Amino acid sequence: MAEAGPHDPVVLVVTGVSGSGKSTVASLLAELLGLPFADGDDFHTRESVARMRAGHPLDDEARAPWLARIRAWIDARLEAEEGGVVACSALKRGYRRTLIGDREDVRIVYLEGSRDLIGRRIAARRGHFMPAGLLDSQFAALEPPGPDENPIVVGIEDGPDAIVAAVAARLGRTPGDACG
Ligand SMILES: Nc1ncnc2c1ncn2[C@@H]1O[C@H](COP(=O)(O)OP(=O)(O)O)[C@@H](O)[C@H]1O
Numbered sequence: 001m002a003e004a005g006p007h008d009p010v011v012l013v014v015t016g017v018s019g020s021g022k023s024t025v026a027s028l029l030a031e032l033l034g035l036p037f038a039d040g041d042d043f044h045t046r047e048s049v050a051r052m053r054a055g056h057p058l059d060d061e062a063r064a065p066w067l068a069r070i071r072a073w074i075d076a077r078l079e080a081e082e083g084g085v086v087a088c089s090a091l092k093r094g095y096r097r098t099l100i101g102d103r104e105d106v107r108i109v110y111l112e113g114s115r116d117l118i119g120r121r122i123a124a125r126r127g128h129f130m131p132a133g134l135l136d137s138q139f140a141a142l143e144p145p146g147p148d149e150n151p152i153v154v155g156i157e158d159g160p161d162a163i164v165a166a167v168a169a170r171l172g173r174t175p176g177d178a179c180g
């Protein structure tokens, strides 16, 4: 399939470890581009949320049905010819493969930041089930996307607006031409 043009529907999967800013950046990006937004956090089962809240990381088996539900959301957005933006850690290459396959109308945005910076942001975050103590397990599982995955890689040192602007510029999209 040819790479999606600036007027073709596209789904952006905003990835990175817990606390890297996925929910913040993905929701702002969706707003800027006029696209539907979904948060991967909302696709977990109650059991998975309780497991993380209790300080135990998910494993491949627990993540598989979660990834399948997010894949279904992506498929539905493309089926509707609308596109969308979804926040999902998608830590491992295999997980991104599940979400995206070979499709070029789904792009990975990878939020890259140091353990130190992200640790501080998680420590300051309130009202979220994910404990700071799970950050090491997130980095242990992390397989940053390689060049063959054609990711849009952005550092997270700047504020959310600057990050969102950088992603939109890399996409060559401006508000109003996001989904044809
Ligand atoms: N670029 C940024 N600069 C400063 N703070 C940020 C930035 N992005 C996110 N945050 C804050 O960091 C915390 C983690 O962000 P969040 O979007 O919840 O991350 P994730 O969805 O990856 O877990 C939140 O408190 C959020 O307000």
Ligand SMILES: O=C(O)[C@H](O)[C@@H](O)[C@H](O)[C@H](O)COP(=O)(O)O
Binding pocket: 017, 018, 019, 022, 023, 040, 041, 057, 058, 063, 089, 090, 091, 130, 138
């Ligand atoms: O696969 C996982 O281990 C979890 O899905 C995790 O990666 C995800 O990040 C959580 O949903 C926590 O939520 P936040 O990323 O919003 O902290």
